[in-house]
């Protein structure tokens with residue numbers, strides 16, 4: 079049975095060529111037995127007539143906040159948007175034009191759609207559609223970033239043929255893709271208490287190993303994956319301890335965040351919390367090496383043309399957690415590989431006694447370090463291997479935390 083069955087979906091259609099695709103989207107949603115309230119911006123009516131949406135949804139279509147109940151001469155209903163806004167399990171804005179996204183970002187309420195969206199507490203999914211220049215404009219990008227930070231989900235835009243016959247990013251995601259994303263969001267919601275009562279430790283970022291008081295060695299980890307995992311664990315109801323090596327990111331609201339610099343500091347913070355935790359998610363890129371000696375004062379270059387540093391191995395935090403964890407506790411480790419993914423990941427699974435190794439190929443630049451998307455293969459302690467499709471790190475984080483939830487529900491790791 080589809081997760082959309084019986085769900086109230088608010089479909090906002092703003093004015094762009096892609097509005098015709100919203101008709102197919104509506105058809106797919108109703109095919110899965112969702113109850114859809116369509117709200118159009120006045121501009122959208124220039125592209126598709128409201129009658130089409132009315133006929134397909136079997137419900138009134140809202141365009142004007144002062145629509146009259148009972149037709150002309152009927153009583154004026156001044157707040158007809160509140161019922162669909164309150165009842166919505168999900169709001170989809172497709173197409174979401176640059177103008178509508180900008181209004182959403184600023185909280186402007188000058189038409190029925192954006193006014194309604196201000197009252198929506200359900201998740202919002204936007205499918206942007208515009209020409210490439212508008213999509214790539216810093217104003218649009220800043221608005222999208224702001225909306226993302228506020229929890230708005232996005233699908234697309236894809237790259238392809240656009241209205242002005244130019245090719246580039248801005249093409250609205252296909253209706254099937256939008257429905258698939260809507261299902262995933264609702265599935266995530268229906269499991270919103272999957273980790274309730276669980277305490278999860280998440281590590282994130284790349285540790286910094288000092289060479290002297292001003293210099294350090296580190297790595298290219300942005301911390302995005304770890305922070306997204308902390309957020310996903312919170313979304314699923316867990317109590318979260320985020321042990322973060324330096325990143326440029328703000329910690330998700332609601333988690334306890336401890337900032338650390340070095341692998342040794344991270345180790346101490348993780349091990350301190352181990353006994354009280356249900357799961358440890360080692361998303362941090364822990365430096366494998368640190369300088370054997372760290373001088374108290376800055377190393378001056380003087381006349382030297384060489385500086386030899388001896389590095390010593392850092393303790394493997396994940397392996398220590400694996401060795402100490404009790405039955406029922408779950409350990410997730412990450413493997414960033416550039417070759418022989420399966421072989422290396424399986425080796426890590428054993429060496430660290432992890433319950434799950436999340437492996438990705440960091441030689442691919444569009445995924446992995448610093449990127450917004452990732453594509454991973456999961457290696458489970460029981461021998462199962464699961465390949466996940468490429469997706470945004472926030473979405474992947476939710477998929478991973480749902481699996482952690484399931485492992486815990488099955489009695490945790492070995």
Ligand code: CTP
Nearest residue numbers: 360361362364366392393394395396411412414
């Ligand atoms: N890890 C750790 N402590 C370390 C190093 C890594 O806990 N000192 C954790 C990371 O957080 C990650 C996993 O172990 O979850 C990565 O495994 P690791 O063996 O370090 O992989 P690589 O650094 O990729 O090592 P190599 O390339 O040598 O296989």
